[in-house]
Amino acid sequence: MPVLNPVERTALLTAALRAAETRRGDRLYEDPYAAGLVGDAGAGLLAEIRAATFPPDRPRSLPSTPDYNAIRTRFFDDLLQHAAHAPETTQIVLAPAGMDSRAYRLPWPSHIRYFEVDRPAVLEFKADRLDGVRPRVDHRTVAVDLTADDWEDRLVAAGYDPSVPSTWLLEGLLYYIPEADAHRMLERVAAISAPGSRIAADIVNQAALTLPHMRGLLDVFAGWGCPWVFGTDEPEELFESYGFDVRAVQPGEPDADFGRWPDPVPPREVKDVRRVFFVHGRRR
Ligand SMILES: C[S@@+](CC[C@H](N)C(=O)[O-])C[C@H]1O[C@@H](n2cnc3c(N)ncnc32)[C@H](O)[C@@H]1O
DSSP: OOOOOHHHHHHHHHHHHHHHHHTSTTOSSOOTTHHHHHTTHHHHHHHHHHHHHSOTTSOOOSOOHHHHHHHHHHHHHHHHHHHHTSTTOOEEEESSOTTOOHHHHSOOOTTOEEEEEEOHHHHHHHHHHTTTOOOSSEEEEEEOOTTSTTHHHHHHHTTOOTTSOOEEEEOSOGGGSOHHHHHHHHHHHHHTSOTTOEEEEEEEOSHHHHOGGGHHHHHHHHHHTOOOOOOOSOHHHHHHTTTEEEEEEOBTBGGGOTTTOOSOOOOTTOOSSOOEEEEEEEEO
16 A cells, blocks of 8 residues: 555545545435545544644634535535536546545446546555445546646546546645645646636635634644645636636535534635635636
8 A cells, every 4th residue: 555645645634524424414425435545544634633623622713624524525526416417528637536436426427537636646545445446437547746747648648638628626735735836737727628618626715824723723734744835815816817717605605505614704805714715617
């Protein structure tokens, strides 16, 4: 089994959170593979996040990571399923895929070609853990670093066609990517997305990287060796500058609540509050 570096290991955290959600009676989705994907590492990862997020001696000030992750998974499940049923969608790209199991747990129309992009160690680890489980879609893995020079060529070699519309999901990625690399990544995704392609991503605001009361969570990720380094207060402008017309929805708003977000969502003009956005839209 390959050893995962700190940022690769965050894929195990999301699997642990999905396994925990799956055990809830009021779960927002069911991921029967998450527990097997994370294995024994799950309990420790959840305990660390829980200790930071729900301190026993004072009220919670951090976003609830379990609720966030549940809403995020469900929001993007629905978005991808909706996109997949549109006739123009023939290719879906998860970049990065991590331990995500949507290819295995959701039904997909037969015209979809589904790409999972992540670093080699992650995809190898996942293949080992899923040994014998069959994807429910024409599924292709692309083992690359998304900051490397040639990842688009590797994606095309795996069967991606830049000339027809695609749907991209950048989930659980952008906070870990230095600003210049994040911009370059969006530019490169835009360059191989035909007009009408869909894009979706989650991204935090600036205050989430700096507010003193975020320290507890930021320190967990920094302590693991994968600090959060990038966020923006204007996600619509960021994506717009690369040719995408998008909306940014926050968990707790009507389209992204699912009865689970525990905190108020102050109006956008209030700057000094932590936020996370689900960005979604289309390539012009
Ligand atoms: C928090 S996980 C999210 C994975 C998946 N989208 C999910 O929600 O479960 C972050 C993932 O980003 C991947 N990643 C981070 N930087 C990357 C890079 N430069 N190239 C490729 N993958 C990267 C890691 O390997 C890891 O699998």
